[in-house]
Amino acid sequence: MPFVHVELVEGRSAEVKAxxxxxxxxxxxxxxxxxxxxxxxxxxxxxxxNFYPHGEPKQ
Known part of the structure; x- marks a missing residue:
């Protein structure tokens, strides 16, 4: 059984995720x-x- 874990910064709609x-x-x-x-x-x-790309807070 393949399990694919996707990490996203919050804010995507259910439609986009689907x-x-x-x-x-x-x-x-x-x-x-x-x-x-x-x-x-x-x-x-x-x-x-909780996301700090390049050590800086995500805007």
Whole structure:
């Protein structure tokens, strides 16, 4: 069972996440041969105040 963990800075809509999950699933199926029913996409939404690119707070 492939599990794909995606970390995003919070703020993306459910529609955006659903579209991305669908495409990720298609790519995993294509490259691994895993059946769709066994592929899981898991989102971790990160609070903006917890993200420091290049050591600076995310604006």
């Amino acid at each position: 579209a991305l999950a669908k495409e990720i699933t298609e790519v995993v199926m294509k490259h691994t041969g895993a059946p769709r029913e066994t592929i899981y996409v898991i989102y971790d939404d990160m609070a903006k105040e």
